[in-house]
Amino acid sequence: MYDENSLNGLGVNIKMFRTVNHINQGEMAKQLGISQTHMSNIEHGRVLVNLRLLMRMANIFQCRLDDFFAPPGAVASTAEPPQEQHYSAEDIGILLQIVQATKQTVRQQGVAPQVTSKAKTNAKNKNKGSEREMEDE
DSSP states (O other): OOOGGGGTTHHHHHHHHHHHTTOOHHHHHHHHTSOHHHHHHHHTTSSOOOHHHHHHHHHHHTOOGGGGGSOTTOOOOOSOOOSOOOOOHHHHHHHHHHHHHHHHHHHHHTOOOOOOHHHHHHHHHHHHHHHHHHHHO
16 A cells, blocks of 8 residues: 655655656656756655656656655566676666665655665675676776
C-alpha cells in the first residue's frame, strides 16, 4: 500500500530518471510545460507533483508510475537483468552524479534507502571490475 512516506524519495527518483536519460532540467521543464524553477523544486521535494505531471514524466522516461515511488536509488524494473554490463567512463561519471545527488537528498530529508548486504557486495565487486577496466584503458 501507499502512504505519504512514499512521496519522500519522489524528487530523487525523478532526478535520477532525468539524469540517466541525459535530459537537463531546462529541457525536462520545457517538455512538461513548467518552469525550470518548478522542476528544481519538484526534484528537491519542496513541492508535490500532480498526477498529470507524473504521467507525462512516465511517458517521457518510458517507465511505470510505480517506478517513481520506489525507495530512492532502488527503481523497480520489469526487464530481465542483463547478463553482463560494461560501463564506460561516462556511464561511471553519471552513476557517481546520481549517487552524490541521492546521498545529498538523503542527508537533507533524513530518508535512508534500504541497501541489503548482498547489494553492497555486488556494488563493491562491480566497482573493482570498473577500476580494472579503467586501468586497462
